[in-house]
Amino acid sequence: MRELTFVDALREALREEMLRDPKVVLIGEEIGVFGGAYKVTRGLLEEFGPERVRDTPISEMAIVGASAGAALAGLKPVAELMYMDFVPIALDQIATQAAKMRFMSGGALKVPMVLRTQYSLGRVHGSQHSQFFPSWFFQIPGVKVVLPSTPYDAKGLLKSSIRDENPVIFVESGLLYRTKGQVPEEEYSIPLGVADVKRPGKDITVVAFSRLVLEALKAAEILEQQGISLEVVDPRTVQPLDMKTIIDSVKKTGRLVVAADDVKTGGLGAEVSAAVVEEAFDYLDAPIVRVACPPIPVPFSPTLEQAYMPNSDKIANTCVALLG
Amino acid sequence: MPRVDPVMQEGIIKKWLKKEGDPVVKGETIALAEGEKTTFDIQAPDSGVLLRIATPEGATSQVASTIAVIGESGEQIIGVGETPEVRKVPTSEVVPQITHEGWVRASPAARRLAEEHSLDFTKLIGTGPEGRITREDVERVLEKIPARQEVVAPGVRQPRIQSVKQLAGLRKSIAERLSYSARQAVQVVVSTEVVMDNVLRVRGATGKNLSLTAFIIKAVAEALREFPELNSSLINSEIRVYDDVNIAIAVHTQDGLVAPVIPDADKKNLDEISSLIESLDRLASEKKLGVSELTGSTFTISNLGPYGVDSFAPIINPPNTAILGVGRIVKKPLVVDDEMKIKSVSNLSLVFDHRVIDGAPAATFLSRIKRILEDWPTA
Numbered sequence: 001m002r003e004l005t006f007v008d009a010l011r012e013a014l015r016e017e018m019l020r021d022p023k024v025v026l027i028g029e030e031i032g033v034f035g036g037a038y039k040v041t042r043g044l045l046e047e048f049g050p051e052r053v054r055d056t057p058i059s060e061m062a063i064v065g066a067s068a069g070a071a072l073a074g075l076k077p078v079a080e081l082m083y084m085d086f087v088p089i090a091l092d093q094i095a096t097q098a099a100k101m102r103f104m105s106g107g108a109l110k111v112p113m114v115l116r117t118q119y120s121l122g123r124v125h126g127s128q129h130s131q132f133f134p135s136w137f138f139q140i141p142g143v144k145v146v147l148p149s150t151p152y153d154a155k156g157l158l159k160s161s162i163r164d165e166n167p168v169i170f171v172e173s174g175l176l177y178r179t180k181g182q183v184p185e186e187e188y189s190i191p192l193g194v195a196d197v198k199r200p201g202k203d204i205t206v207v208a209f210s211r212l213v214l215e216a217l218k219a220a221e222i223l224e225q226q227g228i229s230l231e232v233v234d235p236r237t238v239q240p241l242d243m244k245t246i247i248d249s250v251k252k253t254g255r256l257v258v259a260a261d262d263v264k265t266g267g268l269g270a271e272v273s274a275a276v277v278e279e280a281f282d283y284l285d286a287p288i289v290r291v292a293c294p295p296i297p298v299p300f301s302p303t304l305e306q307a308y309m310p311n312s313d314k315i316a317n318t319c320v321a322l323l324g
Numbered sequence: 325m326p327r328v329d330p331v332m333q334e335g336i337i338k339k340w341l342k343k344e345g346d347p348v349v350k351g352e353t354i355a356l357a358e359g360e361k362t363t364f365d366i367q368a369p370d371s372g373v374l375l376r377i378a379t380p381e382g383a384t385s386q387v388a389s390t391i392a393v394i395g396e397s398g399e400q401i402i403g404v405g406e407t408p409e410v411r412k413v414p415t416s417e418v419v420p421q422i423t424h425e426g427w428v429r430a431s432p433a434a435r436r437l438a439e440e441h442s443l444d445f446t447k448l449i450g451t452g453p454e455g456r457i458t459r460e461d462v463e464r465v466l467e468k469i470p471a472r473q474e475v476v477a478p479g480v481r482q483p484r485i486q487s488v489k490q491l492a493g494l495r496k497s498i499a500e501r502l503s504y505s506a507r508q509a510v511q512v513v514v515s516t517e518v519v520m521d522n523v524l525r526v527r528g529a530t531g532k533n534l535s536l537t538a539f540i541i542k543a544v545a546e547a548l549r550e551f552p553e554l555n556s557s558l559i560n561s562e563i564r565v566y567d568d569v570n571i572a573i574a575v576h577t578q579d580g581l582v583a584p585v586i587p588d589a590d591k592k593n594l595d596e597i598s599s600l601i602e603s604l605d606r607l608a609s610e611k612k613l614g615v616s617e618l619t620g621s622t623f624t625i626s627n628l629g630p631y632g633v634d635s636f637a638p639i640i641n642p643p644n645t646a647i648l649g650v651g652r653i654v655k656k657p658l659v660v661d662d663e664m665k666i667k668s669v670s671n672l673s674l675v676f677d678h679r680v681i682d683g684a685p686a687a688t689f690l691s692r693i694k695r696i697l698e699d700w701p702t703a
Binding site for chain 1: 431432433434435436451452453454456458459460
């Protein structure tokens, strides 16, 4: 099978959906002429024209507001926000407008939009350009949240997100853009809300999000040499969260480590842990442990940033400690 | 399933004396059952028809769970086993429940698995971090597979294991009661040597084979009337001094130690006490001691004299305040009035809970027992 980079896989998903459905339009800063800050939309302006690939001024509120309005009017916009750090600027449009319309109108209105964004943790972009807070959206029912970890998943999930009738926040990791993976040429999509067991194992379940799926897989390789078998579960979607797959895995292994690039307190790991304790308490053979960032702003110093971020070593060490 | 002794968790139905459809009368024995310590009768809590037997012969039932349903003829039974309506047999005295001191570190998975197999996980050795008992530790016991090979430093000698037995039933009950006692009570021992010549003379004169223990019981009961603070229990923050003098005697059986009770020992004469000891011994060896024989003690006597022991310090039988250990009677040269005399002597060791009483009154109590025995009227 051919290999694609994460960026190419995303671009292919956008292009295929634009070819499939003329209602799909792109909107964002520098996505047209410049081809996107990360080159995800490169060539699409040339192929689909300025009607469907819209460059905008620097106004996240306008980008998201216009997308929500366009979605209400029948288009299927895919907006791009350059950094997840800027999502809060448009939070009213997301949380109070887009997320609520369908519910408040009794289903008469739909907001089929995708908000693509990326987080740059690990790329030395400083405190204001490295934030990752997908768990905020746990408090905003009405939106879906997707965290792809491989080119294959990125393409399949983006296609499903575009076809979904609800607002979808699609968060990419900047560190994953250059990673490569197998992507079939034939048409496929991946349903939202279905986790993927990236590696089966028997001793510890590691639920990892986004970039950390790759780190967890590395940890699994390291620990395999020591006779420790990790099962790596990639939820792929945070909302809805496929707790069944996670619970089934925990019932099998009896131990859970949750790895996420967000701040530990109140983060993705907190939600997964609580749900597992509620549903599978009697299966736990060890405390649930979260591997995440400390509750301080992301440091700018590369050395400090590396110390701050989760990685395969931290996941592996946590797993070893769990087995005693 | 009634609870017939304080530590009973479950009982086995040995025999049903009634079958489904039989009429039963309140108080009538309808089944024979066996607990961890004793066999006992189960009486009908009410009159009616035995509609359904929920626990068949040979099956085990948790305390307070439904073993049968008594109702009116033709009555519909819904949800047998859901509503525990079996009465609890009241015991004559409040006895402290044996609970674990502190918290046992075990994972939820280990607890669940142990519970599913009625295994007491608190006795397992945890191999997880910080000694946590893990699912694997429970599985190992369930499958009787040996523990992960411990790393043994070269040169360290390890004894070979001949057999492994789970701590269960009476053995477990003894272990729990005695370790509870050892942890709770502040146990102090005082000893004295007692000349038993008068006792032996009286015993010989009766021509009856009176138990020597009976004399000790009689003497202790009399002394307890004078020192009621030793006839007591410390329960929570209360010292309960008892009016009844109920003396338990430690009896060895094939299965382990039991302590049947001589109730109102202070009001019984030697013959009565002696024959009661005999019948309790018999019941113990036949495993037929019931709840009324095994509860309500206020003081305990353990006589290891027949085993050739000179003296020993027993562990207090909770919730008693004290226990008396009795050694064998042996002839010894004693200096009496500056002359060497041969006397039959026995060692008495009183172990008491220093939380309840102090050394001086305990010693005075022991001297009183000695005096009663030595001055036993021979006429």
